[in-house]
Amino acid sequence: MRRQVQLIILLLALCNAFGQVSYSVPEELAKGSLVGNIAQDLGLDDKRLRLGNARVYSGDSREYIELNTERGVLLIRERIDREALCGDTTPCAVHFQIVLENPMEFYSVTVEITDINDNAPTFEKSEIKFVISESAVVGAKFDLERAVDLDVGTNTLQSYVLKPSDNFILKLHNQADSTKNVEMVLQKPLDREKNEFISLVVTAVDGGEPQMSGTMQILITVLDANDNPPVFTQQIYKGTVAENATKGATVTSVSASDADHGLNGKIKYSITNTLDDVRNMFEINEENGEIRLIGRLDYEKKRHFQINVRARDNGGLTDSCKVIVDVVDVNDNEPTIKIMSKSTIISESANPNTVVTMINIQDPDSGENGKVRCFISDIIPFVLKSTSNNFYTLVTDSDLDRERASEYNITVTCSDEGVPSLSSSVTLTLIISDVNDNPPVFEKTSYEAYIVENNTPGLSVFTVKATDADWNQNARVSYILEDSSINGVSVSSYVSVSADSGVIHAVRSFDYEQIKDFQFCVKAQDGGSPPLSSNVTVKIMVKDQNDNPPQVLYPVQTGGSLVAEMVPRSADVGYLVTKVVAVDVDYGQNAWLSYKLQKATDRALFEVGLQNGEIRTTRQVTDKDAVKQRLTVIVEDNGQPSRSATVIVNVAVADSFPEVLSEFTDFSNDKEYNDNLTFYLVLALAVVSFLFITCLVVIISVKIYRWRQSRILYHSSLPVIPYYPPRYSDTLGTGTLPHVYNYEVCRTTDSRKSDCKFGRAGSQNVLIMDPSSAGTMQRIQSEKSILDEPDSPLEQKPPNNDWRFTQGQRPGPSGATGGPEVAMGTGPWPQPPTEAEQLQALMAAANEVSEATATLGPGTMGLSTRYSPQFTLQHVPDYRQNVYIPGSTATLTSNPQQQQATAQQATQQALPPPQASAQPEPPKAAQTPASKKKSTKKEKK
Numbered sequence: 039m040r041r042q043v044q045l046i047i048l049l050l051a052l053c054n055a056f057g058q059v060s061y062s063v064p065e066e067l068a069k070g071s072l073v074g075n076i077a078q079d080l081g082l083d084d085k086r087l088r089l090g091n092a093r094v095y096s097g098d099s100r101e102y103i104e105l106n107t108e109r110g111v112l113l114i115r116e117r118i119d120r121e122a123l124c125g126d127t128t129p130c131a132v133h134f135q136i137v138l139e140n141p142m143e144f145y146s147v148t149v150e151i152t153d154i155n156d157n158a159p160t161f162e163k164s165e166i167k168f169v170i171s172e173s174a175v176v177g178a179k180f181d182l183e184r185a186v187d188l189d190v191g192t193n194t195l196q197s198y199v200l201k202p203s204d205n206f207i208l209k210l211h212n213q214a215d216s217t218k219n220v221e222m223v224l225q226k227p228l229d230r231e232k233n234e235f236i237s238l239v240v241t242a243v244d245g246g247e248p249q250m251s252g253t254m255q256i257l258i259t260v261l262d263a264n265d266n267p268p269v270f271t272q273q274i275y276k277g278t279v280a281e282n283a284t285k286g287a288t289v290t291s292v293s294a295s296d297a298d299h300g301l302n303g304k305i306k307y308s309i310t311n312t313l314d315d316v317r318n319m320f321e322i323n324e325e326n327g328e329i330r331l332i333g334r335l336d337y338e339k340k341r342h343f344q345i346n347v348r349a350r351d352n353g354g355l356t357d358s359c360k361v362i363v364d365v366v367d368v369n370d371n372e373p374t375i376k377i378m379s380k381s382t383i384i385s386e387s388a389n390p391n392t393v394v395t396m397i398n399i400q401d402p403d404s405g406e407n408g409k410v411r412c413f414i415s416d417i418i419p420f421v422l423k424s425t426s427n428n429f430y431t432l433v434t435d436s437d438l439d440r441e442r443a444s445e446y447n448i449t450v451t452c453s454d455e456g457v458p459s460l461s462s463s464v465t466l467t468l469i470i471s472d473v474n475d476n477p478p479v480f481e482k483t484s485y486e487a488y489i490v491e492n493n494t495p496g497l498s499v500f501t502v503k504a505t506d507a508d509w510n511q512n513a514r515v516s517y518i519l520e521d522s523s524i525n526g527v528s529v530s531s532y533v534s535v536s537a538d539s540g541v542i543h544a545v546r547s548f549d550y551e552q553i554k555d556f557q558f559c560v561k562a563q564d565g566g567s568p569p570l571s572s573n574v575t576v577k578i579m580v581k582d583q584n585d586n587p588p589q590v591l592y593p594v595q596t597g598g599s600l601v602a603e604m605v606p607r608s609a610d611v612g613y614l615v616t617k618v619v620a621v622d623v624d625y626g627q628n629a630w631l632s633y634k635l636q637k638a639t640d641r642a643l644f645e646v647g648l649q650n651g652e653i654r655t656t657r658q659v660t661d662k663d664a665v666k667q668r669l670t671v672i673v674e675d676n677g678q679p680s681r682s683a684t685v686i687v688n689v690a691v692a693d694s695f696p697e698v699l700s701e702f703t704d705f706s707n708d709k710e711y712n713d714n715l716t717f718y719l720v721l722a723l724a725v726v727s728f729l730f731i732t733c734l735v736v737i738i739s740v741k742i743y744r745w746r747q748s749r750i751l752y753h754s755s756l757p758v759i760p761y762y763p764p765r766y767s768d769t770l771g772t773g774t775l776p777h778v779y780n781y782e783v784c785r786t787t788d789s790r791k792s793d794c795k796f797g798r799a800g801s802q803n804v805l806i807m808d809p810s811s812a813g814t815m816q817r818i819q820s821e822k823s824i825l826d827e828p829d830s831p832l833e834q835k836p837p838n839n840d841w842r843f844t845q846g847q848r849p850g851p852s853g854a855t856g857g858p859e860v861a862m863g864t865g866p867w868p869q870p871p872t873e874a875e876q877l878q879a880l881m882a883a884a885n886e887v888s889e890a891t892a893t894l895g896p897g898t899m900g901l902s903t904r905y906s907p908q909f910t911l912q913h914v915p916d917y918r919q920n921v922y923i924p925g926s927t928a929t930l931t932s933n934p935q936q937q938q939a940t941a942q943q944a945t946q947q948a949l950p951p952p953q954a955s956a957q958p959e960p961p962k963a964a965q966t967p968a969s970k971k972k973s974t975k976k977e978k979k
Contacts (some may be wrong), residue, residue, distance in 0.1 A: 059133075061112070064151040065120035070113050073103055073149060075138060077110025080145055090138035095378055097398060102132050103149055113146070121188040124647045126192050137378055142393045142431070144378070155193035155246025159185040161254035162312035168256065169354035170612050172230040173263025178204070180222040181348065181358045181821055185252050186313045193246035201239050208240070219358075230260040264353020266297035268305045275347075275361040277329070281337040282368045289320060292327040294349035294357055301749045306406070310346040310358065320363070328362060329929040337367040338402035369407035371458025374400045375464045376427075384536050386440040387473045394420065395432040407456035418446055420468075432466070439508040440470040474512040474566025478504040479868035480574040487542070490581045491550040499533065502540040503575060504562035512566040515540075520559035520573065529558045535580065542576065550582040584677025590685040592619040602688040604695075605667075607659045615644065618651035618685055620673040632675035636684065637670035644689070646671055654689060663691050753766030901951055 061074040067914060077087060086092075087107040092106050102123075102465075104115040124130030130151045135145045162183055169181070187195040198220055205226045211219040228236075236258035243251045277290030296303040307327040311317055319333035320543045329345060345361035380395035401408045412430050414422050421435040441631035444933035445466045480502060487500035506513040517540040522529045534543045540560070556578055591614065603616045614671035622629040633651040638644055644664060645656045653669065674682040735800065757907070814892075 048475075058146040058148065060148040063114070063118075064152045064154050065118050065123075065158060065814040066154060067114045067118065067704075069116060073112035074113050075109075076105065076147065082110070086138070087387065090134060090140055090206075090380060092138050094134050095137045095144070096132075096134040096783070097376055097400065099132070099134070101134070103134060103147075105136065112149075118151055120153050120190075121157060123151060126188075126190060135378075137396070139379060142396055144315050144396070144429075150569055153190045153193050154257075155189055155244065155250060157188040157193075158929070159187040159195045159242035159244055159249035159252040161185050161240075161242065161252055163254060165255040165257060167259065169259045170224075170228055170263040171261045171353055171355075172228045173265045174224055174228060175265065175549070176224055176227055176900075178224040178267070178355075179337060180224070181310075181356055182208075182219055182220040182222050182256070183242060183254070183310065183312060184217065184252070187242070187244050189244065189246065191275065193244055195242055196245040199241040199243060201241070205236065206238060213360075228260045234260050235259070246914075260834075261354065264298060264302040264351065264355055266302070266351075266353075267355030268294040268296045268349040268351050268357045270347075270349060270357050270359040271296040273359050275324050275359060276364070277361060278366055279331060279335065279362045280366045280368055281335040282370060283331055283335065285332055285334070287331045289329045289331055289363055290361060291329065291757035292322070292347045292349075292359055292361060294327070294359075296355070298352045298353065300349060300640070302355075304352050305349050305465065306351075308348050308350070308716070308934050310348045316343055316345055318576040319343065322347060329363075335365050336373065337365045337404070341367075342366050367404045369403055369454065369458070369460055370458035371401060371407075371460045373410045373454055375412075375450065375452055375462055376400065377466075378463070380466060382467065383469045383471050384434075384471060385436070385471045386438040386475070388434055388438060390434050390436055392434045393431050394434065394468060397430050397432070399428045399430065401454050401756065403454060403456060407454055409455045410452050410454070411845060412450055412452040414448060414450060416449065418443075418448060420446070420448055422450060435945070438470055440472045440509065441476055443470065444472075445469050455821065472509040472512055474508055474564065474570060475569070476507040476512075477570035477572045478506045478515045478562035478564050479572060480504045480562060484574060485576045486579065487576065488579050488581050489544060490549060491548050491583050492585055493544050493547055495546055496546060497544045499542045500543050500576065501579065502542065502560050502562075502576060504540070504574075506564045508564065508566065511780060512564055514565035515562050516565070518561045518563060520561050524556045524558070525553070532556065533558065533562055542578075546581045550580045550625060551586065553580060554625075557690075582628055584624055584628040584675060584679070584681055586623045588620045588622045588631055588673040588675055588683040589680035590618065590620045590673060590683055592617070592688055593685065593961055595827075602690045603653075604690050604692060605655065605659060606693050607691060608664075608693070609655055609659050611657055613655040613657060613659075615633065615653040615689055618646070618653065618671050618673065618687065620683065620685075621650065622675050624675065624677065628675055632674050632676070634672050634674065635669060636672040639664060639667045643667065644669055653689075659691060665911075666693050667691055795810065 055808055059074070059076065059079050063073055073735055084107070087105075087110055087248075092105060092107050094101060094103060096103075100116075102115055102118050103112050105111075106113055106214065113390070118132070120130050123132070130153075132151060133146070134145045134284045135146055136148075166183060171176075185195055185198070187193070198208050198210065200222065201208060204743050205224060205228060206222045207225050209221045209223050211221065213302075222240075236256075238256040238258065240254045241251050242253070243249060271294065275290055278286065279289050292307065294305050294307070306324045307322050308316060308324060308572070309320065309322050315333075320329055321332050321337065322329050322345075327347070327349075329347075342365065343363040343560060345363060346358060347361055348356050348358050350356040376398040378396040378398050384394060388557060397412075399410050399412060401410045405730050410428070412418060412422055412424075414432075419434060419436040419438055420432055423433060425431050425432050430450075432450070446466075448466040448468060449463050450466065451461055451463040453459050481504070485500065485502055489497070489499050503514050504517070506515055516537045517535045518537070519533070521533045524532055529919070530545070531953060532545055532548075533547050535541070536543070542561075544559075551698055557575055558578075559573045560575050561571050563569050605613065618633055620631055620633075622631055632648050632649075633646045634642065634648070635644065635646045640663060643655060643657060643659070644653055644667070645667075646653050651671070651673070653671070659977055669687040669689060671685050671687060672682050673685065674680050733941065
């Protein structure tokens with residue numbers, strides 16, 4: 039026992055030196071028995087065993103040992119029978135490896151199985167019979183069958199005991215294979231007459247504790263004398279046979295001789311092997327001793343055979359020999375590839391020298407036939423490295439790229455060095471997992487797209503496409519419109535990009551005349567983490583449509599004045615009258631313009647250049663040709679469909695300007711009314727609105743002003759004025775007003791309110807000429823004036839003899855009360871004025887007017903501000919010049935001499951009766967030079 043402990047300690051020391059661990063356990067241990075603490079012996083902790091997925095790898099062998107990763111110990115997995123496991127081989131051991139991952143490691147472990155005395159020696163037969171001649175001499179040998187003990191060492195067969203031992207003793211002979219051959223030796227001659235049958239018992243005893251034994255009975259029949267046994271020519275024979283030899287092949291031959299004659303000299307051969315498989319592999323011809331092969335050999339299972347051959351004559355005498363048969367190895371086993379551990383998926387970002395797979399190579403052949411070399415034939419980023427004898431690791435040799443190869447089928451081929459060489463291969467499928475290392479790539483470096491103007495918003499314009507060499511989510515591309523501005527406006531107001539499909543949509547309707555092209559950037563971004571992206575420039579070019587008609591630049595078509603081109607009557611054929619100038623804001627053929635004469639007063643007189651728009655005469659101008667010529671020119675573009683514009687060119691055929699001027703007044707009467715209808719309507723609406731607002735302001739101002747004036751008059755020191763003349767008139771139109779106005783003023787004695795009436799002004803005719811161009815004349819607009827009418831109310835009429843104050847015009851004293859008829863001006867006056875009082879009132883009014891306006895310069899409000907705030911400065915006549923008295927030809931002026939002369943003239947006229955109700959008409963205004971000229975011109979026409 040002490041030797042075993044020392045041996046175990048020595049083995050452990052040797053194993054630690056070479057990175058291996060060895061244990062020794064007896065056979066037949068119960069399941070779960072402790073073998074050893076592998077974690078402690080290897081210097082590993084329990085966490086490493088658990089996380090490294092530690093396990094036992096034993097190849098093709100049965101797993102008798104298991105690993106408890108929680109405790110870090112090796113345990114018996116199933117009962118071990120050393121005899122079944124190793125037979126007579128010593129020492130007997132179980133070899134396996136401990137494999138760990140993350141990182142991959144392995145350790146070799148050897149567990150020696152020690153023998154226990156669990157097998158008793160046994161004989162093949164329970165009894166054996168001999169026929170011995172009585173003539174057998176002392177010392178004759180009789181070979182016995184050996185007992186077999188499956189145990190080894192001291193537990194195996196140690197000795198034989200023969201009982202009774204009167205005639206025979208046992209003799210043991212040590213063999214080269216450490217076995218003992220048993221012979222029964224005659225030590226005392228037999229006497230058939232005493233004992234014809236002898237029964238012996240042979241006991242085989244082993245050396246175990248406790249000691250075990252086996253027995254066999256020997257039955258001897260004593261015959262008559264046969265005193266010469268067979269003798270082999272040699273005690274040991276040797277032969278060789280290839281493991282692939284066919285059945286029936288001769289291995290070798292043995293030969294024995296017998297000196298006896300007759301039946302006692304006839305020899306028969308037999309094989310005496312008992313418990314091994316020799317009898318199943320070989321047979322011997324009992325007549326000639328030829329040994330032949332009857333089974334199939336396998337060098338890897340058994341390399342040597344020992345055949346025990348016996349030669350017996352008819353007298354029962356025997357001899358024995360040994361035949362040693364060596365099996366010659368043949369390369370009949372291809373290498374076996376065992377996968378110890380492998381990874382099926384590896385990231386493309388894995389570093390070089392990353393272990394992918396661990397494999398174990400086994401070839402049971404011997405010598406050169408068992409030497410194996412493994413290799414990878416394909417050019418791939420992997421390499422096969424040999425870590426130790428018959429162990430290889432597959433590692434990465436360079437950087438991986440899933441986009442170049444997403445999967446590898448790695449074929450590992452292993453060949454031995456036999457002749458012929460045998461090989462085997464295994465294919466490992468390795469999937470490369472993706473890493474987001476590729477940005478999206480557009481199909482083009484830049485894109486150009488076209489869109490026709492006036493498009494519908496939301497129209498699909500173009501599609502950008504980007505691809506990503508990565509996989510799955512890393513290859514999912516989204517499109518984003520990069521923020522930028524076009525003419526100060528965000529690009530998102532122009533276009534939008536579909537995030538999934540990359541379709542570019544127009545957000546608005548484009549106008550080629552405003553924007554012809556623009557560009558922006560689209561970003562393609564993948565779904566990796568972190569995401570990768572790339573940009574591309576997209577240029578959108580707007581294509582023109584014929585959506586704009588030509589625009590005529592010359593001649594200018596205006597509503598205020600007309601353009602007329604003069605053509606002298608002496609003009610020759612081809613005379614350039616004018617040129618129609620037009621442009622089209624469209625592009626290309628949509629802007630190619632052509633000019634055509636659509637309508638003309640005399641189509642035979644003028645023509646228009648198709649391309650240049652020049653208007654020229656086609657014949658000689660004659661005196662019969664009308665002075666007024668109206669040409670309608672149509673300008674068309676070359677678009678589809680075509681658009682056009684029309685211009686009217688007025689041509690005057692005359693040699694002098696007065697001739698043209700005489701015709702110019704009525705020249706514009708042919709113009710169609712609808713040309714400026716819209717303009718007039720808008721202008722009328724604006725004027726009405728302005729007048730309405732102005733009236734509101736004026737009414738409010740008048741109310742405030744009249745209230746203030748009443749306060750001033752109430753506190754003034756003027757004499758009592760019973761009456762003011764009903765009308766004042768600037769008869770000659772020489773005051774500050776540009777027109778003639780009639781006023782009626784009515785004042786009451788000590789009244790706080792004033793009333794002012796005015797008549798409409800007489801309009802004047804004005805001839806407006808446009809001096810900017812000799813070929814153009816401004817349209818003359820005229821209205822009939824009151825001055826042209828013979829019955830104009832502005833003309834002064836002779837005095838009315840029945841001139842009276844009406845009841846409504848008769849002023850009363852301040853604060854006088856009356857009935858409704860007094861309020862309406864129809865009641866009688868309380869005290870009708872006399873003629874002297876009326877004249878006095880006229881003189882006082884003239885003086886007050888003179889005093890009130892003496893301090894006002896030209897252009898001030900004057901009397902208009904005091905008596906009627908409804909009038910502005912230009913409407914106020916200059917009362918300092920004259921004052922017209924209704925019903926009289928006299929006029930009061932601001933000149934004292936004139937006032938005096940007027941007063942004298944007024945006293946000479948008879949006053950009308952107070953009951954006169956007719957309203958006198960104002961005198962007719964004097965005609966101005968302009969009005970005289972207009973009247974003269976009309977009479978001439």
